Structure formats: C-alpha cells, structure tokens
Amino acid sequence: MKKAVIFDLDGTLANTIESLTYCGNRALRKFGLPEFEEADYKYFVGDGAAVLVRRALDKAGDTGLIHFQEVFEEYSRLFEKDCMYHVKPYEGIRELLEELKKRQIRIAVLSNKAHENSIQVVETLFGAGYFDWIQGQMDGVPKKPDPAGVYQIQKKLGLPKEAFLYMGDTSVDMKTGKAAGMFTVGVLWGFRDRQELEENHADVIIERPAELLSLL
Template sequence: MKSLIFDLDGTLINSLLDIALSMNKVLEKHGYASHEIDKYNHFVGDGALVLVKNAMPKDATENEIKVALKSFIEIYEQNTHNNTFAYEGIYEMLEKLERLKIKKAILSNKPHKFTLKYMENLFNNFHFQEIHGQKVDVPKKPDPTMAIEIATKLNTKIEDMIFVGDTATDMKTAKNAGMIAVGVEWGFRTVEELLENGADFIVKTPQDIIEILNKLK
C-alpha cells in the first residue's frame, strides 16, 4: 500500500500572506525596503534563513541577516496567523485518506515549532503518523535523509512512497529519495518548475491525489 508525505506551506496551507507581512515588518523595522506580497512566492520554500536572505538587500552582511532572522522568528511567532488557512478541498482529501487507512506524514522546511503549531491549529482532527519541520540537527529538503527516515517509520517501501509538494525543492527531495513526485498546481510555484524538477504527476485539485492513489494500486 502507498503512503504519502506532504509538504506544508503551499501544499496543504496557504501561509504566504502571514509570512510576507511578518518579513516586511522586519525589513521596515531595520530600515530596509519591503516587498510586494507576490514576490514572496519566490522567497519561500527553503526555510526561514533562506527566506530572510532572499528578502534582504543583496549587500546585507552575515550579521545583518542574523539579526533579521532573529527578528523574523520573534515577529512570526507573535503573529496571530489569521491569514493562514488550508486550501480548498484539503480537508475532504484528508478525510478520504483516513477512510482508506493511508499512512501520511508532513515534511516541511518551516521551523519545526511553527510546523507543529500549524498542524495543531489547522489539522488537529487528522492523524499524521510523522510530522517534521526544519531542525538544526537534520539536513533540510531537498536532502532526502528525513524523507527516507519517514518511509522507514511508516514501514513503507521507498518506491511506494508518494511525495506531494509545490516547489522544485519538494520534487528534488522526492527524486533524491527515490519516491514518486507529485506537484500541486495551487501552490507557490509554477507547473513548469515542478515538471523541470522531476514531477511524475501534476494535480489540479486535492481530489486528484486520491485518483493517483487509485491509478497506482
């Protein structure tokens, strides 16, 4: 039986506005120019440090980036996250997976404590066997280490693992791990990016993930 690993931001939840507003507050606090919200589509996906580096001026020093990262973590943690929500159809898809008794996990480059917070706030009614955000002692995606570890914990063969995400980082993680790569159209990046980085399937709606499971039985 197949098992699923989901990315979080841009895949299950739309968190872009809260991330962008928090980072723009950091930039304004430290005297830098802020960005249009849409710009953050290309800043996110590789963890908080890369987000900050992408948003900061190109000539920012390591110390300035370090200070800005600390500010971002503080501001993002204080944010009420009223603008973050599960994409349409996600809850229905998860309900079907639970009825089918499909094992599922989360693997995100979002800091682990924020990953846990969102899972508790938005997905408390669902059972995920494994939940992992970015941790200091674990390589982040696209390194396949944690994806492979999740497969082991789910007692699922690598070739039976389906990795669902919305960025090149997610597709590369799937390919690096030897898993089936599924790219979602509703996320932060383009279909072209997903295909160029190894997507085996592209889905237009969460329901399409169920259809892929049926095809791969």
C-alpha cells in the same frame, strides 16, 4: 498500491503566504529596509527561514547581508508569535485528507519550516494526532532537498519507498522526492508554476487536491 502520502506544508497543505509576508515585512521595516509583495515571498520561501531572509535582503539591495543577523532574529521572533496569521488549508485539502484516512492511507508532513512551527500550524489547522507524523526543520537533520527527512518518515511509518507518494509545490519538493526514490506529485495551487515543476521532473502535476486519489 500506495499506502502513504508525504505532504509539503507551505503552498501544499496550507496557504501560509500572508503569515510569511506579514512577518518578513515587519522585520525589514524595523531596520529601514524595503518591503515586498506576496508574489516575491512565494520565491523567498521554500528553503527555511534563514534563506527566506537572505533572499529578501538580496532583493532589498543588501547583497553583503550586513543586516542578516538582526533581521533574521527579528523575523524569527515575530514568526514565533504570528506564524498562524491568516493561515488556512487550501480548498479541497480537508476533503482529500478525510478520504485518505477512510482508505487507511498514512499521511505525513515534511517541511523546511522550523519543527515547532510546523507542528503548531498543522495541529492548529487539523488537530493534534491527525497526521501520522510531522517533520519540520531541526538540528541534526539536513533540510530539503536532502532526503534525510523523508527517510525518517519512511522509518517511522515502516513502509518501503515504493509505497509512498511525495507531494509538493516547488522545485525543492520535487528534488526531495526524487532523491528519496519516490513518486513525486507537483501541485499547481501553491507558490510556484507548472514550468518549475516540469523542469524538476515531477512524475505527475495536478490542479486540484482530489486528483491525487486517482494516483493511489
């Protein structure tokens, strides 16, 4: 029986694509670089802010990353202020979380978003103390797909890996869950498609949050 669920944040718990696009394009615009659509940012995102900026610059034609430091600093400054821009939970997420709590299933978040931003987003949407643990990207802890963050959550909750479901929307999430030896659940309401999840060996792929309950 499963006793805990680890959720990815962007594209799994919350639709954050407008905030990422808004801040990314404003940073690019400041330095005279082209802006991109939300569909592009769905593939820029997933590996942390620095990689998002690198991917945007590469698509903008700055393959030598000449503008990286200035764009990254501007993006970070903007995101610190506007990381909640039009952010909202996906349909059915609140109901899923409430049912998990009723069943005494522990819930945690693991994100490659900066740790402070991860806490801000999760606590703004769901309230302080709602999740058993929130883990964002921080110094000294390798980012996903390295399983170090998963191991920290596992230690905090005091449960064996067999007790967990790991849930996310990208190849990075599937690789992270697999690296930690956990049952991985790919979701189709986020930023990536079924093919990516299948190619990265999701144990199960679901279309709606409530479908997770049948896996417990």
